[in-house]
Amino acid sequence: MAEAMGAGEIRRVGIVANPRVSDGYLDRIVAVLQKNGVEVAEVRNDDQADGEADMDLVFVLGGDGTMLRASRMYPGRVLLGVNLGKVGFMSGMLPEELETGVEKVLGHGLEVQEYRMLDVRVGGEASNLAANDAVLIKKRPHQLISVDVSIGGEELFAFRCDGFIAATPLGSTAYALSAGGPIISGDAGCYVLVPIAPHALVSRPLVLGLDQVACLELAGREALLSLDGAEPREIPAGGRVEIRLSQRSVRIGRTEDWSWWRAVRRTFL
Secondary structure, eight states: OEEEEOGGGOOEEEEEEOTTTOTTHHHHHHHHHHHTTOEEEEEEETTSOOOOOOOSEEEEEEOHHHHHHHHHHSTTSEEEEEEOSSOOTTOSBOGGGHHHHHHHHHHHOEEEEEEEEEEEEETTSOOEEESSEEEEEESSTTOOEEEEEEETTEEEEEEEESEEEEEOTTGGGTHHHHTTOOOOOTTOSOEEEEEESOSSSOOOOEEEOTTOOEEEEESSSOEEEEETTOOOEEEOTTOEEEEEEEEEEEEEEEOTTOOHHHHHHHHHO
16 A cells, blocks of 8 residues: 655654664764755664654665664654665665665655555464564474474364475565565565475465464474564473564655666565
């Protein structure tokens, strides 16, 4: 789903910067914002706690990992990335067009794309959100884990494997792609379940619909669960992880000439 953000709506912004790569760019973006009369409400490193200030837009200086951390810091806020990383699929602006790109956004507005997130629940716990993916993976490098997979309450199959990736359409361009999953159009109401190195002659990713719930149950050893590449938590043997699409979305700003498939071609082909 897309909506327009007009130029007059951008009056107060925040900035999240990856300190390892944003040196020099931070001063440049602050200068162009102040030159155009836009208030910079707060500037945070990508390893800081949740942001609190009220703002219309958050500029993100870094790569896709920084974008994901910003989505956790500012849930529901519009994020506009300046790609200072290696892939930058989530970003809407290149570093060499920083000043001109920011002035274009301030003068003409931008398009806001909403991408559904994953709702991930462990046992009877409250839900956790992931914009890109949830990865259930073995704890020890030399040992496989056994995972029983059910969809909508129906047992489907059991695999011995390194793990499973559940990915949103946005996350289908990340780890899931490396594991052999498909690229799913960003506006598709579905998610994908991809096995990692299954010990089987035949295995395929599963594309699951809007209301379908996938359950991954550890039949043997414990494993680790990581959401959007964050610090993993241990899931004990016998533990269950339930995954579905959330009603909540991550909101990403795009310039008027951005398109999903053009970004796919630029990034991967």
